[in-house]
Amino acid sequence: MTISVLIVDDSAVVRQVVMDVLAHEREFRVLGAAADPIFAMEKMKQEWPDVLVLDIEMPRMDGLTFLRKIMAERPTPVVICSSLTEKGAEVTLQAMSAGAVSILTKPSIGVRNFLQESGDALVHAIREAAAAKGRLRKPAAPPNFIAEKIATPKLTADAILDKSPVPALGRTTERIVAIGISTGGVQALEQLLPALKPNCPGLVIVQHMPEKFTATFAARLNTMCHIEVKEAEANDRVQPGRALIAPGGKHMLVKRSGTQYFVDVVDGPLVSRHRPSVDVLFRSVAKFAGANATGVIMTGMGDDGARGLREMREAGAHTMAQDEKSCVVFGMPKEAIKLDAVERIVPLEQLAELLGR
Numbered sequence: 001m002t003i004s005v006l007i008v009d010d011s012a013v014v015r016q017v018v019m020d021v022l023a024h025e026r027e028f029r030v031l032g033a034a035a036d037p038i039f040a041m042e043k044m045k046q047e048w049p050d051v052l053v054l055d056i057e058m059p060r061m062d063g064l065t066f067l068r069k070i071m072a073e074r075p076t077p078v079v080i081c082s083s084l085t086e087k088g089a090e091v092t093l094q095a096m097s098a099g100a101v102s103i104l105t106k107p108s109i110g111v112r113n114f115l116q117e118s119g120d121a122l123v124h125a126i127r128e129a130a131a132a133k134g135r136l137r138k139p140a141a142p143p144n145f146i147a148e149k150i151a152t153p154k155l156t157a158d159a160i161l162d163k164s165p166v167p168a169l170g171r172t173t174e175r176i177v178a179i180g181i182s183t184g185g186v187q188a189l190e191q192l193l194p195a196l197k198p199n200c201p202g203l204v205i206v207q208h209m210p211e212k213f214t215a216t217f218a219a220r221l222n223t224m225c226h227i228e229v230k231e232a233e234a235n236d237r238v239q240p241g242r243a244l245i246a247p248g249g250k251h252m253l254v255k256r257s258g259t260q261y262f263v264d265v266v267d268g269p270l271v272s273r274h275r276p277s278v279d280v281l282f283r284s285v286a287k288f289a290g291a292n293a294t295g296v297i298m299t300g301m302g303d304d305g306a307r308g309l310r311e312m313r314e315a316g317a318h319t320m321a322q323d324e325k326s327c328v329v330f331g332m333p334k335e336a337i338k339l340d341a342v343e344r345i346v347p348l349e350q351l352a353e354l355l356g357r
Contacts, residue, residue, distance in 0.1 A: 006049035007033040008040045010058040017115040037066035052078045071099040075136035077129035089216040096186040101129040128301045157283040175201040178285040180278030182208040182300025184328025195352035202238035211248035246276035253284035272304035282308025291316030298322040300332035310341035
C-alpha cells in the first residue's frame with residue numbers, strides 16, 4: 001500500500017530533508033511540501049494526503065489552528081514535527097489532544113543532521129500515523145512519540161528487571177491499576193482519567209512520550225481530573241485517588257514495602273524499543289503486586305506491554321484491553337489478546353466504571 005504524505009513546515013531545510021528521507025522508501029509518495037498551512041490547503045484541494053507532517057510554529061497560520069481546522073472538517077493522521085522545549089511541549093500536547101497521532105521532536109539547532117540520523121524514526125512515525133487512518137474522530141473538545149532510531153536491538157524487560165519471583169503476597173485492600181498506552185493515548189487518557197472518582201485505586205501509567213512532554217501532560221491532566229495526576233518521581237507512593245505517569249526517557253517500576261506500593265524511576269536501555277516501556281512496568285506489577293493489581297492495555301502501535309500483561313495475568317491480576325472500535329490503533333491490545341494475556345475486552349467509555357470497582 002502506498003502512503004501519500006504532505007510536509008508542512010516553514011523551514012526549507014526541514015522540508016528538503018524530510019522529502020529526501022521519504023524518497024528512499026518505496027511505500028511513500030510525497031505529494032509535496034508547503035511553507036505554511038495556507039499553501040498546504042491549496043495543495044490539499046488537488047489531492048488529500050494520507051498523512052500530514054506538520055510543524056507547529058509557522059507564519060500566517062500556526063500548525064495548531066490548522067490541525068483543529070483539518071480535524072473538524074476531515075480527520076486526517078498527523079505527525080507533529082516539534083521542537084523539544086517546555087513551551088513547545090504544552091502546544092504540542094494541545095495538538096495531540098486535538099487529534100495528532102505522533103510526535104517527532106527536533107532540536108532548535110542541527111536540524112538537518114538530526115533528521116538525517118533519525119530517518120528510521122520519521123518513517124516509523126508516518127507508518128504509525130497511516131495505521132490510524134479511518135479511526136480518527138472529530139474531537140469533542142479540545143497518539144506517539146518516536147525519538148530514537150528504530151534500528152536498535154529489541155530488548156525485553158529482562159534488561160531492567162529479572163522475572164524471579166518474590167514472596168507471595170495475599171490479597172489486600174491496597175489495590176493498584178497499571179495502564180500501558182501509546183498512539184492515541186492523549187485523547188484516551190483525557191477521556192478516562194477525568195471520569196475516575198477520588199476514591200479509585202492508585203494508578204501507574206506508561207504513555208509513550210518524550211521527556212519534558214510527560215511533566216506537561218501530567219500537569220494538564222491534573223487540572224482536568226477529580227484525582228491527583230503527576231509525573232512519577234522515585235519513591236512516590238501509589239495510593240487511592242492518585243495517578244503516576246512514567247517520565248519520558250525513564251523506566252518506571254512498582255515496588256512493595258509491607259502492604260504499600262511505591263514507584264522507582266530508573267535509567268536503562270530501550271525495552272520493546274521504548275523508554276518508558278509498558279513491559280517493564282507490567283513485569284514489576286506482576287512481581288510485586290500480583291493478584292492485587294489490574295492491568296489495562298490500551299490504544300497503541302506495536303507490541304510493548306503484551307508480554308508484561310501476560311505475566312500479570314499469570315500472577316493472578318485482572319487484565320483488560322481496550323476494544324478495537326475505540327482504539328486509534330489496535331496494535332498493542334491486539335498483540336496482548338494474541339498472547340492470551342487479556343481476560344476482558346472493554347470499550348473506552350466503560351473503563352472508568354470498571355476500574356472504579
